[in-house]
Amino acid sequence: MTIHGHNMTMKQVRIAELKSRLSEYLRDVRRGETIAVLDRETPVARIVPVRGRVSLSIRKPAPGAPPLNRVPLPKALGLKIDVVDLLLEERQGQR
Numbered sequence: 001m002t003i004h005g006h007n008m009t010m011k012q013v014r015i016a017e018l019k020s021r022l023s024e025y026l027r028d029v030r031r032g033e034t035i036a037v038l039d040r041e042t043p044v045a046r047i048v049p050v051r052g053r054v055s056l057s058i059r060k061p062a063p064g065a066p067p068l069n070r071v072p073l074p075k076a077l078g079l080k081i082d083v084v085d086l087l088l089e090e091r092q093g094q095r
Contacts, residue, residue: 012036012043 011028013035018025025035029049037045 010034010036010046012038014038014040015044 011025011033013025015037018035018037025047029035029047032049034049035047036043037047
């Protein structure tokens with residue numbers, strides 16, 4: 001299925017069809033198409049082409065910089081907090 005609107009054409013595909021023909025839809029995305037993914041009739045996601053490559057640049061440390069194993073770590077705060085309790089508390093707030 002294809003929808004048209006405001007000078008844009010977007011394919012729509014249901015999840016089951018996307019799963020069975022994923023490679024074909026990804027080829028369409030590589031060619032620049034955007035695909036809306038539907039759960040029954042409800043749009044749940046959009047697959048869009050990646051615009052521009054993100055590159056990672058690795059450079060040498062500045063002259064005179066200490067090796068990483070010699071960089072001093074900050075002092076521990078000494079707080080009596082259980083990190084697992086903090087994590088569980090944070091996750092409860094998301095439910």
